[in-house]
Amino acid sequence: MTTARNVVLVHGGFVDGSGWQRVYQLLRQDGFNVSIVQNPTLSLEDDAAVTRRVLQRQDGPTVLVGHSYGGAVISEAGTHPAVAALVYVAAFAPDKGESVNTLIADPPPGAPVPPILPPQDGFLYLDREKFPASFAGDLPLPEAEFMADSQVPWGMDALAGAVSEPAWRQKHSWYLVATDDRMIPPPAQHAMAERAGATVAETHASHSVYLSQPQAVADLIRQAAAATR
Numbered sequence: 001m002t003t004a005r006n007v008v009l010v011h012g013g014f015v016d017g018s019g020w021q022r023v024y025q026l027l028r029q030d031g032f033n034v035s036i037v038q039n040p041t042l043s044l045e046d047d048a049a050v051t052r053r054v055l056q057r058q059d060g061p062t063v064l065v066g067h068s069y070g071g072a073v074i075s076e077a078g079t080h081p082a083v084a085a086l087v088y089v090a091a092f093a094p095d096k097g098e099s100v101n102t103l104i105a106d107p108p109p110g111a112p113v114p115p116i117l118p119p120q121d122g123f124l125y126l127d128r129e130k131f132p133a134s135f136a137g138d139l140p141l142p143e144a145e146f147m148a149d150s151q152v153p154w155g156m157d158a159l160a161g162a163v164s165e166p167a168w169r170q171k172h173s174w175y176l177v178a179t180d181d182r183m184i185p186p187p188a189q190h191a192m193a194e195r196a197g198a199t200v201a202e203t204h205a206s207h208s209v210y211l212s213q214p215q216a217v218a219d220l221i222r223q224a225a226a227a228t229r
Contacts, residue, residue, distance in 0.1 A: 004061035012068025013154035022214035044161020051077040078167025123153035
């Protein structure tokens with residue numbers, strides 16, 4: 001297999017694909033072909049289908065990257081034959097039959113609780129006032145406030161969607177742990193990464209690590225791509 005030169009980036013809940021811009025620019029400078037999935041985040045099944053359509057357009061081995069809920073999406077869609085490696089960025093990595101809901105159902109004592117508001121018409125939002133500290137604690141406050149005010153409603157069916165055959169059981173994976181994450185506890189990130197047999201890296205960052213530490217994210221993607229040689 002030749003070295004993967006294609007990268008597909010999958011965003012998580014409450015945000016859209018534009019947040020990948022800094023990572024995109026770093027990878028493009030290195031000569032990667034980068035595609036960004038715009039998941040509707042209505043259901044896991046639909047988001048996986050959207051991701052597979054992007055994968056179908058790739059012209060060779062591809063590194064598939066997911067942040068947060070995007071980890072569930074790449075676990076479901078990553079069995080696509082174009083995928084040579086998986087990269088989880090502070091992400092959920094569900095096993096067969098698991099969903100985001102099952103993974104967050106029993107948080108460890110003392111773990112930060114994401115400020116998710118009660119569902120409205122089948123969709124979830126984060127409390128605007130608590131968004132910066134929980135989701136983007138290492139970003140400038142105006143940027144975090146903009147993210148809070150531009151939230152993408154996260155469909156409850158997406159959280160409830162169970163993974164059928166997790167791609168990490170078939171493909172090599174890498175995992176970037178954000179050690180200051182207040183959405184997915186770092187111990188949970190480590191546990192999911194270990195279960196997946198992933199190569200693990202750490203960086204001091206919030207859940208918005210792809211925005212605050214794009215170099216660390218890009219570096220791990222480069223490592224995964226090089227390993228496909």
